[in-house]
Structure formats: C-alpha cells, structure tokens
Amino acid sequence: MISVIILTKNEEEDIARCLDSLSWTDDVHVLDSGSDDRTVKIAESFNVKVSRHPFESFGKQRNYALDKLELKYDWILFLDADEVITPEFRKEILKSTSDADENTAGYYCCWKMMLEGRWLKYCDNFPKWQFRLLKKGRARFTDFGHGQKEDKIDGELGYIKNPYLHYSFSKGWTEWIDRHNRYSVQEAEARLYRRPDFRDIFNRHSSVRNPALKSWLIRMPGWPFxxxxxxxxxxxxxxxxxxxxxxxxxxxxxxxxxxxxxRELKRKKHQMEVESINTI
Known part of the structure; x- marks a missing residue:
C-alpha cells in the first residue's frame, strides 16, 4: 500500500474531489499551512489525518512531511489538492511499488492538464514529469523557482506512464493569474541566480532538463512570443x-x-553595486 500526502492552503474548492479519488488507501495525510476557509473541515470529514505547519516553500514543506508525519507505509505519494488519481494511475503505482527492486528510490509521474473539461495534451507538452512517488528515506526535495525537484536520491528512478488529472484552473483565471504573478518572482530569482549548468539541457530526466531549458531559453530575444x-x-x-x-x-x-x-532584479543589483562604490 501507499501513504499519500497532500499540501493545502485554502483548497476548499478542490480538496473533496482529490480525497474522493483516494479511497483505495487507508493512510492519507493533509498537511495544511494556515487555511482560513473550509479546507481543514472538509478534510476531516473524510477521516484523513490533518496536520498543520507554516509554509516556507514547497521543497521544505515536503521534507517536513517526510520527517514529521507518522506515515504508515514505505512508499509515499505527494499530491496537490487540485489533482485527481485515475483508476489507471492507481493500478500502475500499486503494481510498480509492489514489483520495485531494492535499488528503486522512486518514480517520476505525469499529469493530464485539464481546462474546461478538455485535456490539453499538445499545449502542455505531455508528458511533463515530476518526482512525486518515493520510498521512505531514499529521497529528499529541494526548491527551484516556485516549486521543487528531487534531491539526494539514493537509488534509481523510474517512470509511471499512466497520468493523473491536474485541474490547475479550477479556481478561475483571476486566481490563476494572481498566483502565477507571485510565482514569476520566484522563477525570476531561480533562473537568474540559480541557473542550472548548460549540460543539464541534455539530461535524460526532464525534471532536470526542463528547468535548465527554461533558464537558458529565457535569455533569447522575444522568448515569451x-x-x-x-x-x-x-x-x-x-x-x-x-x-x-x-x-x-x-x-x-x-x-x-x-x-x-x-530585468528588474538585474537593475536593482546594478543600482546597489553603484551605490556601494559611491559610498567608498
């Protein structure tokens, strides 16, 4: 069996649908970071384990969950509240974890991006891979941009080919745009100050390759277009x-x-350097 961890904050619109898809496991943990809506109440109505911890970053929150939550099983799946497990995905992760050899530390998973009831297979460049399923004690997470990626892997990583569903737009475009405006600050800092090595562009794992591609391609003139x-x-x-x-x-x-x-970060850094020289 597999333990499931869901990170939440103000997810009352999505959490019930996510939890509905997890009736196959008896160890579901909701780690909330200060919801002031009905998220916690809804989660408690599903009889899952609810914990609370202030949010610093996705990587740190996932590592806190690994360290502090009383997880029943050796295999752990991380989900977001706007994600839904399909029967095909469930079947594959149960078989893959059951058949995994001792050297397997975890698995990359992929999603179907859903908008207005439609799977955006082409627009979202399916499949996109994220490290979501791991064996206890065999992997950690580190921050990159607004999200996280795998870190300190002890063993080999495999792939779960069947996707889960991702409803990123469930709260509406206003919320999505506000959220991604915040994310853009973190992404800018990561791509500017934590740019991956150019060789990572050719890495066989897309979770390593994609951040490197984004960090280098954004320097091209007219990249958004x-x-x-x-x-x-x-x-x-x-x-x-x-x-x-x-x-x-x-x-x-x-x-x-x-x-x-x-561009703004670069200008601020240059201004600080100029001011520092002028004070000498």
Whole structure:
C-alpha cells in the first residue's frame, strides 16, 4: 500500500474531489499551512489525518512531511489538492511499488492538464514529469523557482506512464493569474541566480532538463512570443480549440512576467553595486 500526502492552503474548492479519488488507501495525510476557509473541515470529514505547519516553500514543506508525519507505509505519494488519481494511475503505482527492486528510490509521474473539461495534451507538452512517488528515506526535495525537484536520491528512478488529472484552473483565471504573478518572482530569482549548468539541457530526466531549458531559453530575444509559437503552432496546440489558445497565451504571459522581473532584479543589483562604490 501507499501513504499519500497532500499540501493545502485554502483548497476548499478542490480538496473533496482529490480525497474522493483516494479511497483505495487507508493512510492519507493533509498537511495544511494556515487555511482560513473550509479546507481543514472538509478534510476531516473524510477521516484523513490533518496536520498543520507554516509554509516556507514547497521543497521544505515536503521534507517536513517526510520527517514529521507518522506515515504508515514505505512508499509515499505527494499530491496537490487540485489533482485527481485515475483508476489507471492507481493500478500502475500499486503494481510498480509492489514489483520495485531494492535499488528503486522512486518514480517520476505525469499529469493530464485539464481546462474546461478538455485535456490539453499538445499545449502542455505531455508528458511533463515530476518526482512525486518515493520510498521512505531514499529521497529528499529541494526548491527551484516556485516549486521543487528531487534531491539526494539514493537509488534509481523510474517512470509511471499512466497520468493523473491536474485541474490547475479550477479556481478561475483571476486566481490563476494572481498566483502565477507571485510565482514569476520566484522563477525570476531561480533562473537568474540559480541557473542550472548548460549540460543539464541534455539530461535524460526532464525534471532536470526542463528547468535548465527554461533558464537558458529565457535569455533569447522575444522568448515569451516564441514560447507561444512553440506551444500553439509547432506543438499543435491549435487543435485544442479555444481552451488551447487561452492556455498558450497565458503561459506566454507568465514567461513575459518572469523576463521583466529578471530585468528588474538585474537593475536593482546594478543600482546597489553603484551605490556601494559611491559610498567608498
């Protein structure tokens, strides 16, 4: 069996749907970071274990969960509240963890990005891989941008080919845009000050390769527009109708926000250097 951890803050619109998809396991943990809506009450109505811890970052919150929660099983799956397990995904993770040899430390998982009831297979460049399923004591997380990636892996990583569902837009576009405006600051800092090595662009694992690609490609002139062209035309996003167009436009806008905030950070750093020289 598998223990499941869900990080939450103000997820009353999504948490019930997520928990509904987890009836197959008897060890579900909701780690809340200060919700002031009905998230905790809804979670408690599902008879899952609810804990609280102030949020610092996704990587630190996941590591806190690994260290402090009383997890029943050796295999641990991390989910977000706006994600839903499918029967096919459940079947594969149960079989993969049951058949895993001693050298297996965890698995990359992928999702179906859902918008207006449609799977954005082309726009979202399916499959995108994230490290979500791990064996206890065999891996950690580290922060990168607004999210996290795997760290200190003790063993080999495999892939779960069947996807789960991701409803990133369930709270509406206003919330999505506000959230990604905040994320763009963290992404700008990561891409500017923690740029991965150029060799990582050729890494076989996309969770290593994609942050490197983003950090280097954003330096290209007109990158946000190129991001739109790639997703909408070259990746056949236009086949996904109006939802696909809306998604591609907003992802390009997100890249634009990151680029201008990188520019702002550079200007502030230069100004501080000038002021430092003038005070000498």
């Amino acid at each position: 190129l991001r739109f062209l790639h997703a909408y035309f070259f990746n056949l996003g236009f086949l996904e109708g109006t939802p696909g167009f809306i998604y591609c436009v907003n992802m390009a806008y997100h890249e634009f926000l990151i680029s201008i905030k990188m």
